[in-house]
Amino acid sequence: MCPERTADIELRLLVEGIYLKYSYDFRDYSGASLKRRVLQALSRFECESISHLQARVLHDPQLFSELLQFLTIPVSEMFRDPTYYQALREHVIPVLKTYPSLKVWIAGCSTGEEVFSMAILLKEEGLLDRTLIYATDINPRSLEKARRGVFPLEHVRKYTESYQQSGGVRAFSDYYTAAYEGALFDKNLIANVTFADHSLATDSVFSETHFISCRNVLIYFNKRLQDRAFGLFYESLCHRGFLGLGSKESLDFSSYADHFEPVVKKERVFRRL
Amino acid sequence: MPLTDRLPKLPPRRIDAVVIGASAGGLQALGVVLGGLPSGFRMPIAVVIHVPEGQASKLAAIFQARLKLHVMEAEDKAPLMPGTLYFASPGYHLLIEQDRTLSLSQEERVHYSRPSIDVLFESAADVFGEHLCGVLLTGANEDGATGLRAIHRAGGLTVVQDPEEALVSTMPEAALELFIPDFVLPVKGIHTLLVELERNNA
């Protein structure tokens, strides 16, 4: 092994420091992307080295919450990958309809776009009233935005298109009112949603669920941490419960591969065995 | 100068991987660079071509039909395998990890592009250092220039398509403005270079 390079040593120390001081655990995130984001944060916070950033972050919780915006990737879209939602309508919803009450977990919900999309889908399928949704993330600022349910108007045209492609049958505009700050989504959609701070890296299972959607979160984890997350999902899901992943995420390289079976492989919809 | 005269400049070191970036006109250029690489070709190749987001990529299928290499769309956590050509997926950055597995990310676009060539090149430079060959082809955008320079700074081998030949020369020219690469070649020459590098590895 060649000796570790200085920047890599600094990165490990930063991440360790953050864990010890703030209990956010980035130690098992995919290194390449994490490093990239930390280097971006350096120029943004005008730090000459990762060590410099580390010293400042340890002494300044405010700066840490700014850094968290770099370390988490707070980007999302409504009805992202419409075919995923189509697959849910066709293959998951019919089974969910057989349960008298439902619990759905949206893990890594970011700013809420996925939550509202799911709520719209459940409403149209007549399931929303008997469903409890847990929407979790580690970024408090994102959770706050999710609770507000206001999304930029300039994205609405794209969301409308995606909604229609996903199999949506109503006028998308039924679900929001256009206002100065953006599109205000109907608060009734999230009446049964519990937004909560929960980390797939450090927290444990909090409830039994029938369906978990965790999209574009696991790509930021290394294999070990992915396995931890899959372990939580396995534990939380009821027998034959469903798991939906992001369009480029898979169980193939995980030790949980044989604990799940694909339902719609292309759309990354799985079922617990 | 004919290519053969320059090949003695080939580095006396192993090249473990090749990364290629292209944009406008890239499909055709890439076809020439990779066309006819023998099935025993071992260096893994990772490619970013700018394609519209939100559209399923047909790149892997197109090239699989034409090439003897194993071709696939890059999957998160997949190990980088010899003799395999990987295409970055529309909408996702492609990165290479220290353990030589692939990883994907959806952070912001770079030069309006996701996947971005810079992101792939910079992460690959960090992993492979001097054992990397980076190739930048035709394109109407400046993505890839700083990434290729990162490969250069890490001691890797850098190749830029001859801007005179490139369908759109913005991308190669952007790189040439930043630093002097090891080779400036037409696509046919880049193909020969890859074959020579492979031989050099043996």
Ligand SMILES: C[S@@+](CC[C@H](N)C(=O)[O-])C[C@H]1O[C@@H](n2cnc3c(N)ncnc32)[C@H](O)[C@@H]1O
């Ligand atoms: C790219 S967003 C995905 C948003 C949404 N699921 C989608 O697909 O549009 C990734 C989210 O994962 C969250 N995240 C990162 N690490 C996490 C962890 N350990 N536990 C839970 N969420 C996490 C980030 O805060 C961020 O909001």
